[in-house]
Amino acid sequence: xxxxxxxxxxxxxxxxxxxxxxxxxxxxxxxxxxxxxxxxxxxxxxxxxxxxxxxxxxxxxxxxxxxxxxxxxxxxxxxxxxxxxxxxxxxxxxxxxxxxxxxxxxxxxxxxxxxxxxxxxxxxxxxxxxxxxxxxxxxxxxxxxxxxxxxxxxxxxxxxxxxxxxxxxxxxxxxxxxxxxxxxxxxxxxxxxxxxxxxxxxxxxxxxxxxxxxxxxxxxxxxxxxxxxxxxxxxxxxxxxxxxxxxxxxxxxxxxxxxxxxxxxxxxxxxxxxxxxxxxxxxxxxxxxxxxxxxxxxxxxxxxxxxxxxxxxxxxxxxxxxxxxxxxxxxxxxxxxxxxxxxxxxxxxxxxxxxxxxxxxxxxxxxxxxxxxxxxxxxxxxxxxxxxxxxxxxxxxxxxxxxxxxx
Numbered sequence: 378x379x380x381x382x383x384x385x386x387x388x389x390x391x392x393x394x395x396x397x398x399x400x401x402x403x404x405x406x407x408x409x410x411x412x413x414x415x416x417x418x419x420x421x422x423x424x425x426x427x428x429x430x431x432x433x434x435x436x437x438x439x440x441x442x443x444x445x446x447x448x449x450x451x452x453x454x455x456x457x458x459x460x461x462x463x464x465x466x467x468x469x470x471x472x473x474x475x476x477x478x479x480x481x482x483x484x485x486x487x488x489x490x491x492x493x494x495x496x497x498x499x500x501x502x503x504x505x506x507x508x509x510x511x512x513x514x515x516x517x518x519x520x521x522x523x524x525x526x527x528x529x530x531x532x533x534x535x536x537x538x539x540x541x542x543x544x545x546x547x548x549x550x551x552x553x554x555x556x557x558x559x560x561x562x563x564x565x566x567x568x569x570x571x572x573x574x575x576x577x578x579x580x581x582x583x584x585x586x587x588x589x590x591x592x593x594x595x596x597x598x599x600x601x602x603x604x605x606x607x608x609x610x611x612x613x614x615x616x617x618x619x620x621x622x623x624x625x626x627x628x629x630x631x632x633x634x635x636x637x638x639x640x641x642x643x644x645x646x647x648x649x650x651x652x653x654x655x656x657x658x659x660x661x662x663x664x665x666x667x668x669x670x671x672x673x674x675x676x677x678x679x680x681x682x683x684x685x686x687x688x689x690x691x692x693x694x695x696x697x698x699x700x701x702x703x704x705x706x707x708x709x710x711x712x713x714x715x716x717x718x719x720x721x722x723x724x725x726x727x728x729x730x731x732x733x734x735x736x737x738x739x740x741x742x743x744x745x746x747x748x749x750x751x752x753x754x755x756x757x758x759x760x761x762x763x764x765x766x767x768x769x770x771x772x773x774x775x776x777x778x779x780x781x782x783x784x
Contacts, residue, residue, distance in 0.1 A: 379557070379559070380500040380559065381501050382557075383555060383556075383557035384493075384497070384500055384555070385516055386554045387447070387451075387554035387555050388513055388516055388520075389517075389519065389520050390550050390551040390554060391520070392517045392520030392521050392525070393520035393521075393525050394454075394520075394525070394544035394545075395517075395525065396520050396524065396525015396528075396632070397525045397528060397532070397540055397544045397547075398479070398482065398529075398540065398544045399521065399525070399526070399529075400525065400529035400628075401529035401540025401541070401544075402419050402423075402475060402479050403611050404529065404530065404533040404540070404611070404625050405533060405540055405541075406419045406472060407611060407612075407616065408533070409472045410472060411616075412740070413612055413736045413739035413740050413744070414737060414739075414740050415736075416608070416736065417608040417609055417735055417736025417737075417739075418732075418733075418736070419476060419479055420604060420607065420728075420732035420735075421604075421732040421733050421736075422477075422483060422729075423479055423480075423728075423729075424483065424600075424604060424725060424729045426480065426484040427483075427721060427722065427725035428722065428729055428730070431491065431718045431719070431726065432576045432579065432580070432718050432722055433572065433576070434487045434488045434492075435495075435576075435579055435716070435717055436568075436572050436575040436579065436714065436718070437488070437572075438491050438492045438495045438715075438718070439568060439575060439579075439714035439715050440564070440569070441563060442561055442562050442563045443495050443562045443563070443714070444492075444555050444558050446488055447488075447489045447492045447552070449552075450485040450486070450488045450489035450492075450552075451549060451552030451555075452548075453485040454486070454489075454544070455546070455548045455549040457482050457485070458542070458545035459542075460478070461474065461478035461541050461545075462541050462542035462545055465537075465542075466538060470538075478541065491717060492714065495713045495714040497509060497510070497513065498713065500558070500562075506706065507646075507650070507698065507702045508647060510698050511643045511644055511646060511647055511698050514639070514643035514646075514694050514697050514698050514701075515644060515694075518636050518640055518690070518694055523632075523636030523640070525632075526629050526631075526633065526635075526636070527630050527632060527633045530624075530625045530627070530628055530629025530630070531629065534624075534626055564710060565710075566711055576715065579714075579719040582708070582715075582716045582719070583719040583720055583723075588765060589708075589720060591762050592700070592762055592765075593723040593724050594723060594762075595758040595759065596724035596758075597723040597726060597727040597758075598754055598755070598757060598758035598761070599663065599667075599754075599755055599758045600727050600731065601728065601730060601731035602731060602751040602754035602755045602758070603670075603728075603731070603751065604727070604728040604729070604731030604732045605731040605732065605738070606747060606748055606751040607735075608732035608735040608736055609735045609736060609739040610744075610748075611628070612744060613744050614631070614682065620744075621673070621678065623679055631683060631686045632686070634683045634684075634686040634690070635686040635689055635690040636690060638686065638689065638690025639693060642662075642690060642692065642693065642694030642695035642696075643694040643697075646658070646695040646698035647698065647702075649695065655702075656765070656766035656767060656768075658695065659766055660759065660762070660763045662692040662693075662695045662699075663692070663755075663759045664759050664763075665688070665692050666688075666693060666755075667756050667758075668756075669685050669692070670751060670755065671749075672684075673685055673748075674745060674748045674749070704716075704717060735747045
């Protein structure tokens with residue numbers, strides 16, 4: 378488990394950087410413009426690389442050393458954000474340059490995250506996957522939301538340039554932490570054929586696996602809707618002209634409440650799934666998280682937002698643990714990078730489109746139209762997958778035999 382400990386340290390460090398950048402970049406953008414469309418470009422830049430490069434990242438993860446890919450991606454992010462920090466210190470950072478820096482950091486994230494999910498089953502026994510994923514989601518939550526998000530709110534108010542400078546340093550430290558993972562992390566039988574053929578095999582596996590295919594489509598719709606919602610939500614929550622009227626630092630604390638909930642969700646997910654079944658648990662948490670998005674619209678107060686954030690943390694983390702563990706059990710190790718990336722192309726690929734749609738709809742029809750439409754799309758996504766989830770109660774012991782037979 379030594380390798381897993383180093384992987385966990387690297388994950389915690391890189392996700393602290395993610396949290397600073399995720400919250401800090403939009404807050405920095407709000408100081409440059411109040412246009413919903415322009416602000417949404419920052420959220421779009423974060424996720425657009427998943428749409429463009431997910432398949433290539435998965436194929437490369439299945440033929441190279443996954444640990445080395447993660448290290449290289451971390452160093453590239455350090456160089457990118459370090460350059461942006463220098464530009465900011467010189468007074469040359471504009472909104473287009475900020476979007477470009479976030480976009481380039483997002484490209485590296487695609488390769489890092491794809492390899493990270495593929496390397497985890499190589500670092501822990503398969504029977505420990507759900508527990509290990511719970512720990513990973515826990516440290517991701519601490520870094521992203523518990524520490525990173527509120528710290529980003531404070532830094533924007535005190536030293537704005539630090540919301541890109543600090544992540545640059547942290548990504549470098551995360552890469553160094555992986556040095557302690559001894560050995561090689563290449564698949565036993567890596568492909569040596571054309572990259573295009575590897576990509577096609579991953580897409581074919583996902584296409585022929587009915588359960589995974591439907592799950593990916595539902596996840597894509599959920600991410601599309603949530604990206605639209607949160608790309609402009611900051612305009613609803615932060616600033617004198619917003620409905621909730623929060624200060625940046627107070628908005629960062631909302632992410633802290635989300636993190637507290639996510640820590641709970643990541644730790645109880647395996648126990649609840651063992652009792653109720655993976656399928657029923659996932660259907661329940663996705664339904665609840667969809668309905669929770671209505672609360673800040675109907676009750677635009679800070680306290681309602683804090684409570685909503687905590688509950689969204691519980692449902693989001695529990696859902697992530699279950700879905701990631703499902704995929705890692707279903708997909709053969711030598712295909713894990715490719716099929717995961719094909720899944721995430723559909724699951725994550727809708728996010729940049731959703732962010733752009735949220736900005737355009739908000740500009741034309743107002744922010745409430747974005748929020749209500751997002752909830753409707755979320756409920757459609759849950760309805761699409763729920764019959765399959767409820768009819769086959771997927772547990773940690775039945776996932777392989779119950780699902781893999783449907784390939």
